[in-house]
Amino acid sequence: MIRRRLGQALMVIALASAAVSTTPVHAQEPSPITTPGAVTAATSLPHSFWIPGAANASKLTYWSTGPLNQPALSTGALFLPPGDPPEGGWPVISWAHGTVGISDQCAPTVTGTVGSPYLTNWLSQGYAIVATDYVGLGTPGIHAYLDGPSAAHSVIDMVRAARAVEPSLSPRWLALGQSQGGQAAMVTAAIATRYAPELDYRGAVATGAPSNLENLAPLVGPDFPRLPLTGSTVFVSYLLAGLRAARPDLDIDRYLTPRGTDALTRAETDCYQDMASGLGDVTIGDLVNRPLDDPAVLAAARGMLEIPTTGYDRPVFLGQGLTDEMVPAPLALKLAAELAANRQPVTFRTYPTGHIETMRAALPESLSFVRNLVQP
Template structure:
């Protein structure tokens, strides 16, 4: 496997020790992982355009030997043996992911000023009102070799949480290089699971080169679509980010789409066709926004939507999680407890409380590594499973996050899901597509055989862009309802 070594070696001789350990596979990001002879400056253009390219990218992710991992290429809170075991026993994590998480520990602060995320003393009554904005940057790698040419602007806007409280949230507008005048169309991207700590907000991570959604963002920008990347309520700004909260996610997305029309320099206005797009947690947020749009933001010009690996039923998703993904369950437990006003000490033992607190401060990859193969029952007071904990404490909260029960706009819909997804059951994606078909919508259901949750994400990208191009051009997508 060829690697872009020339420019990388120039950086590594001067950078911190962990950046010196970063391999070429890791340098272009968690899901991107582009190993190519092309110069790093051009790697931003190398998103998979065909299914064969996507398959090659997935193969490249898994190609490196876990025995190459050493102390300098593993995060501080994880032992070398623990990291090697995680890579060997699951296809979801690769050596590049481990090295990438380690490199994050030595990175400088985000290019966005810290005080930008402070909420103003008073907020306007109008949801979607812009509060402030600042120039930002979009890097595809943590040593900042691969800066995307898109113009990047982070902005803060007003939204409302599930309890009716006025909240400030943030998002990023990326405008393709060379764009001028009115934007005929734009993509509103809801990111997958980032973590629940403020430092994990996509607007912060894009400026640091650590945002794994970079591959999807770059894919949309390559098609010359402006992109709005949503941070969600409480992710970056004050207050708790309520992981997978249907109402707060949906409102964050819709109000970001409203607010971007007011951003100075934005070419998006009320006539711009919008596509809502997201995968995993992002698929959950996209679907939630579709279900809330009629009542919350009926004026938005939504032209289509793409929702991938949507966890429509959190109870079934958590019940089926393997111990590789304990971190996802811990994110949920922490934020469910906050929403229910329950102290986690009511059901977690001392070890469990410690691990939940530590995980809450870690972004996705490091959290997965540090908790991989942790038995949830070893963290509870009475040896209960996380499913038992939900039954006893959070049934109502989990029920409120159910998707597929409400009307959605009459626009073309794409549902993509890997049959080999090991996080969100494939049946949930297929059932969502079937529900929308029964309601009379035009639905393209694109299943694939991408291995694991991440593999399904990468494999879906070429089909998403084809769907996007067709629907923005006013052409109907292939309808899958006849086979569902």
């Protein structure tokens, strides 16, 4: 039982994420209180929020490393499978969720969407599930959307936090993510061993991961054409809103049209579905009055959006839908080619599916892939 105690469209995305990126700064030395993974609160999670089949669940508030490499709070959930833990403890899967919004009210542990039925497939195989909300979703500050390093830190520190309050968890763990979470899982895979050497990181599974967006940022501007990609204007609005909050020095407001200003105001409060309905036929080009090609913005974009193409020391499974309407397959194919050229330990698979469907289409291969990695 859990011990409760205190303790073309992608261009747009690229540019917005750029907003979230930051200029190089020295990380603040954490105090014992703000050490990554330190738990500040552990409470029960409403039963209606549980993953179907979970034996127990709790919500944790913990410290992590956020934008600008500064200490930041995050929240997340811990789910235990039924039965007694195996020798060495339950292996852990750290789940990185897809786009929900950037407002506190959109956090999965607030909306109840943290208990995704998809995760039952993993829970039933004997994995404990930990699921971060990410820094800024349910905690102070605006969530830095598609800030890969910040999200990866949240994913890793969620494992640390869960093990701090639950003795039945093994140090063996893997990252699993879809969409925004797929990007987070890939960045996690590149830094996990170095960032948390006391844990036994085994590998990662990422599906629908947006990649190569940092290379598209210079193309974003008022003449950007209407794209047939679902949610592209919403994603860019979230990116720009996060950038405006994280990097006031970039003065993002000077790039915005009146419609852009309205979109960013909505972005700070509306979750994805409401945001999509509220924007209606607003296009990416409608948001800005000039190209977002400032060198500082581009540098920020690369720092936050870029998925590493080297540095993976454990196996990674990367899945992509060929008819993905949100993350075009050509970008994933380019990433896979770069990873292969660099001889990285990545298994790449494609499926005749759209964005959300790829997660389930990849499940049989993902389960087998992970099963082989978690053996003691």
